[in-house]
Amino acid sequence: xxxxxxxxxxxxxxxxxxxxxxxxxxxxxxxxxxxxxxxxxxxxxxxxxxxxxxxxxxxxxxxxxxxxxxxxxxxxxxxxxxxxxxxxxxxxxxxxxxxxxxxxxxxxxxxxxxxxxxxxxxxxxxxxxxxxxxxxxxxxxxxxxxxxxxxxxxxxxxxxxxxxxxxxxxxxxxxx
Amino acid sequence: xxxxxxxxxxxxxxxxxxxxxxxxxxxxxxxxxxxxxxxxxxxxxxxxxxxxxxxxxxxxxxxxxxxxxxxxxxxxxxxxxxxxxxxxxxxxxxxxxxxxxxxxxxxxxxxxxxxxxxxxxxxxxxxxxxxxxxxxxxxxxxxxxxxxxxxxxxxxxxxxxxxxxxxxxxxxxxxxxxxxxxxxxxxxxxxxxxxxxxxxxxxxxxxxxxxxxxxxxxxxxxxxxxxxxxxxxxxxxxxxxxxxxxxxxxxxxxxxxxxxxxxxxxxxxxxxxxxxxxxxxxxxxxxxxxxxxxxxxxxxxxxxxxxxxxxxxxxxxxxxxxxxxxxxxxxxxxxxxxxxxxxxxxxxxxxxxxxxxxxxxxxxxxxxxxxxxxxxxxxxxxxxxxxxxxxxxxxxxxxxxxxxxxxxxxxxxxxxxxxxxxxxxxx
Numbered sequence: 001x002x003x004x005x006x007x008x009x010x011x012x013x014x015x016x017x018x019x020x021x022x023x024x025x026x027x028x029x030x031x032x033x034x035x036x037x038x039x040x041x042x043x044x045x046x047x048x049x050x051x052x053x054x055x056x057x058x059x060x061x062x063x064x065x066x067x068x069x070x071x072x073x074x075x076x077x078x079x080x081x082x083x084x085x086x087x088x089x090x091x092x093x094x095x096x097x098x099x100x101x102x103x104x105x106x107x108x109x110x111x112x113x114x115x116x117x118x119x120x121x122x123x124x125x126x127x128x129x130x131x132x133x134x135x136x137x138x139x140x141x142x143x144x145x146x147x148x149x150x151x152x153x154x155x156x157x158x159x160x161x162x163x164x165x166x167x168x169x170x171x172x173x174x175x176x
Numbered sequence: 177x178x179x180x181x182x183x184x185x186x187x188x189x190x191x192x193x194x195x196x197x198x199x200x201x202x203x204x205x206x207x208x209x210x211x212x213x214x215x216x217x218x219x220x221x222x223x224x225x226x227x228x229x230x231x232x233x234x235x236x237x238x239x240x241x242x243x244x245x246x247x248x249x250x251x252x253x254x255x256x257x258x259x260x261x262x263x264x265x266x267x268x269x270x271x272x273x274x275x276x277x278x279x280x281x282x283x284x285x286x287x288x289x290x291x292x293x294x295x296x297x298x299x300x301x302x303x304x305x306x307x308x309x310x311x312x313x314x315x316x317x318x319x320x321x322x323x324x325x326x327x328x329x330x331x332x333x334x335x336x337x338x339x340x341x342x343x344x345x346x347x348x349x350x351x352x353x354x355x356x357x358x359x360x361x362x363x364x365x366x367x368x369x370x371x372x373x374x375x376x377x378x379x380x381x382x383x384x385x386x387x388x389x390x391x392x393x394x395x396x397x398x399x400x401x402x403x404x405x406x407x408x409x410x411x412x413x414x415x416x417x418x419x420x421x422x423x424x425x426x427x428x429x430x431x432x433x434x435x436x437x438x439x440x441x442x443x444x445x446x447x448x449x450x451x452x453x454x455x456x457x458x459x460x461x462x463x464x465x466x467x468x469x470x471x472x473x474x475x476x477x478x479x480x481x482x483x484x485x486x487x488x489x490x491x492x493x494x495x496x497x498x499x500x501x502x503x504x505x506x507x508x509x510x511x512x513x514x515x516x517x518x519x520x521x522x523x524x525x526x527x528x529x530x531x532x533x534x535x536x537x538x539x540x541x542x543x544x545x546x547x548x549x550x551x552x553x554x555x556x557x558x559x560x561x562x563x564x565x566x567x568x569x570x571x572x573x574x575x576x577x578x579x580x581x582x583x584x585x586x587x588x589x590x591x592x593x594x595x596x597x598x599x600x601x602x603x
Contacts, residue, residue: 075525076482076525111548112522112525112526112528112548113483113504113506113520113522113528113550114463114476114483114506114507114520114550114551115373115374115550115551115595116373116374116417116418116431116462116463116476116507117460117462117463117476117478117483117506117507119394119415119417119418119431119438119462120415120431120433120437120438120460120462121460123414123415123433123437123438124437124460127436127437144413145414146392146393146394147394147414147415147433148371148389151371151373151389152371157569158547158548158566158569
């Protein structure tokens with residue numbers, strides 16, 4: 001049943017994409033729009049549910065937690081803050097439902113302190129996320145932790161604003 | 177002697193060394209232009225100019241400009257000591273460059289004279305290979321320095337560093353560069369779009385171990401600077417980092433996290449023996465550094481909550497905490513005298529500076545004044561500590577004397593410079 005619904009949703013999505021594609025063509029729209037087809041179900045169930053963390057499309061859906069893949073940390077800390085747990089739980093649900101999916105957890109730090117120590121700290125941040133995923137039943141075969149320490153900042157200024165954006169674990173899907 | 181199979185470094189990667197602070201009463205010395213008795217064309221920069229620049233950079237000498245010299249002797253009998261006393265110099269270096277035996281390379285003959293007593297302190301001849309005249313001038317500088325200061329010079333050495341070039345908004349280009357200690361002759365050893373860090377010189381100066389992310393994961397690679405060959409020596413799951421050579425050059429202490437967190441391991445430089453785990457602790461254990469006699473390994477650990485420097489026997493036994501002053505002490509670099517340990521030090525969370533821990537007095541002294549200073553590396557004679565700093569939003573290198581009196585800044589025209597490593601004396 002679930003598969004059938006997903007198939008329906010895909011068909012509708014395809015129709016929507018086709019409709020959009022038609023809109024951008026220079027051809028004038030037909031004067032009389034075709035009447036909407038008879039519906040068998042309410043609209044809501046046909047749409048993509050952003051809380052369906054088993055659905056691959058939610059990885060690219062800005063409304064879904066699955067689309068959020070960066071966990072931020074306090075200075076010199078590697079514990080996952082409460083506000084980021086739902087994101088990790090969403091990915092745990094996805095990885096459990098999709099056993100061929102694989103992630104690399106990239107651990108990063110800010111620029112303060114020595115580089116090799118920061119490699120260790122970045123790994124600890126990756127490991128924290130890995131442990132939470134594991135606690136929610138994800139197989140360790142699906143996860144690899146790679147620490148970049150301070151070598152791959154997303155922000156280059158030397159201030160707290162940048163530093164907090166750089167202290168992170170990125171969940172990178174290598175297979176969906 | 178010359179490095180082979182390397183590329184010239186990208187434009188802008190050459191370091192220019194500026195003195196920030198020198199010592200009061202630096203020794204007045206004159207290095208007269210050397211006679212050029214060779215069939216080959218004279219170089220643009222004379223041997224005397226290279227020697228003068230070296231001595232000036234050390235902060236301990238005040239060499240006279242050549243255009244103020246009213247006399248230019250090249251052999252001891254030609255020296256009129258009264259003239260040099262009048263010019264208020266204490267010492268005089270003179271010499272000549274001729275073709276080497278069978279026309280191969282050059283010979284540098286030089287003399288160091290005490291202007292006040294008229295005595296000849298040094299009289300030597302040095303054979304140099306073709307293309308190695310600059311290096312020959314560095315060796316003369318080393319001999320003059322040692323004769324007058326009492327400790328060996330460190331001019332005939334090289335430095336390795338990483339330059340990061342930005343390519344547009346997102347991309348970067350990492351270059352591992354080896355240059356002469358005066359910044360000349362920069363050669364790129366490796367280039368990659370992925371991070372490169374932690375270069376470490378083998379004790380004979382022929383190889384560099386470093387950490388590369390070229391595969392998307394950290395690996396430790398050994399690069400031979402003369403044959404151009406390189407080999408991955410560690411690619412375990414997790415971190416492969418912080419290579420440090422044992423003094424005999426046969427093993428490397430490294431940080432591997434194959435057990436789940438970084439521990440110090442000993443690996444064979446030729447890959448003949450199985451890696452051996454030295455620390456067994458759930459904390460971060462990294463940044464190993466051997467004592468000069470090879471008996472001990474210093475390393476960083478946060479087993480007490482925050483990073484501090486510890487020491488253990490090279491067998492992994494008898495772990496003792498070394499640093500207690502400050503909240504953060506890491507990345508130990510040991511001077512050859514076995515007494516001074518340079519570290520990255522912080523009292524809070526924001527200012528990271530280079531400090532020296534004196535093993536005799538057990539006291540810690542802060543030497544640098546930046547906010548993000550890191551990666552200290554001792555000169556092989558213990559005179560200076562080279563480190564990475566940030567200046568005007570860019571990564572630069574800086575050097576400070578072990579007593580804190582002499583400061584230098586090593587600048588490039590572009591790129592971010594970091595991860596300096598000073599080579600051993602190259603013979």
